[in-house]
Amino acid sequence: MGVLDYLRGFRVTFDKLFEERVTTEYPEEKSPKPDRLHGRHVLNRYEDGMEKCIGCELCAGVCPAKCIYVRGQDNPLDEPVSPGERFGYIYEINYLRCIHCDLCVEACPTQAITETKLFEFSFTNRSDAIYTKDELLVGDDGLPQNLPWEDWRPGEDVATSAWMRATSPAGDADYVGTVGWSGELGYGVRAPEVGQFGEDPEPPAAEVDPVDEGGHH
Numbered sequence: 001m002g003v004l005d006y007l008r009g010f011r012v013t014f015d016k017l018f019e020e021r022v023t024t025e026y027p028e029e030k031s032p033k034p035d036r037l038h039g040r041h042v043l044n045r046y047e048d049g050m051e052k053c054i055g056c057e058l059c060a061g062v063c064p065a066k067c068i069y070v071r072g073q074d075n076p077l078d079e080p081v082s083p084g085e086r087f088g089y090i091y092e093i094n095y096l097r098c099i100h101c102d103l104c105v106e107a108c109p110t111q112a113i114t115e116t117k118l119f120e121f122s123f124t125n126r127s128d129a130i131y132t133k134d135e136l137l138v139g140d141d142g143l144p145q146n147l148p149w150e151d152w153r154p155g156e157d158v159a160t161s162a163w164m165r166a167t168s169p170a171g172d173a174d175y176v177g178t179v180g181w182s183g184e185l186g187y188g189v190r191a192p193e194v195g196q197f198g199e200d201p202e203p204p205a206a207e208v209d210p211v212d213e214g215g216h217h
């Protein structure tokens with residue numbers, strides 16, 4: 001390798017010094033998170049403050065990591081916690097096991113549980129990794145609580161993944177643009193998500209397998 005080759009190499013390095021950086025100095029600086037990022041959960045409340053969870057345990061049943069523990073209880077008649085018969089009396093999620101698949105969100109019949117975009121949280125012992133109902137429940141402003149061991153920054157997107165159920169849970173194109181989501185404390189009725197087809201509500205035509213065209217399978 002000649003001297004000229006070395007100089008060419010140094011020139012590449014020198015040129016890069018003046019180019020705009022594409023990297024982010026994390027954790028000093030955070031990049032905006034994608035709309036569909038799955039972070040730590042919240043338990044939502046209706047616009048009147050009542051809890052959405054009815055303690056049905058469907059989320060716990062569907063969870064592949066078996067990290068949700070729920071117990072329902074009858075609502076006190078004089079001071080109901082949720083509309084209807086029962087409410088989530090105990091609600092816990094073990095974040096040492098959760099894989100943030102959002103299946104609990106899909107399963108919930110009342111849209112009580114959704115996920116925020118926060119994944120920056122850490123613990124020093126196992127019991128702290130189990131979030132309790134008090135920690136998961138949104139505050140009186142309808143927003144996730146900023147717990148001391150979580151790294152929330154000003155200006156961060158605090159919206160939860162309500163978009164996920166704002167349109168059809170089954171992803172049926174007929175429901176794109178249709179709100180299937182009850183009003184929520186701090187948000188009201190959420191706007192529907194545009195869906196995976198962007199601005200165009202029409203899904204691309206399904207590809208037809210020539211073998212299937214004649215009705216053969």
Ligand code: SF4
Pocket residue numbers: 059062063064065066067068093097098099100101102103104105
């Ligand atoms: S996101 Fe998935 S793994 Fe985590 S609690 Fe929900 S169902 Fe379980």
Ligand code: SF4
Pocket residue numbers: 052053054055056057058059060070088107108109110111112113
């Ligand atoms: S979060 Fe939803 S699925 Fe889970 S117990 Fe409450 S109402 Fe049922």
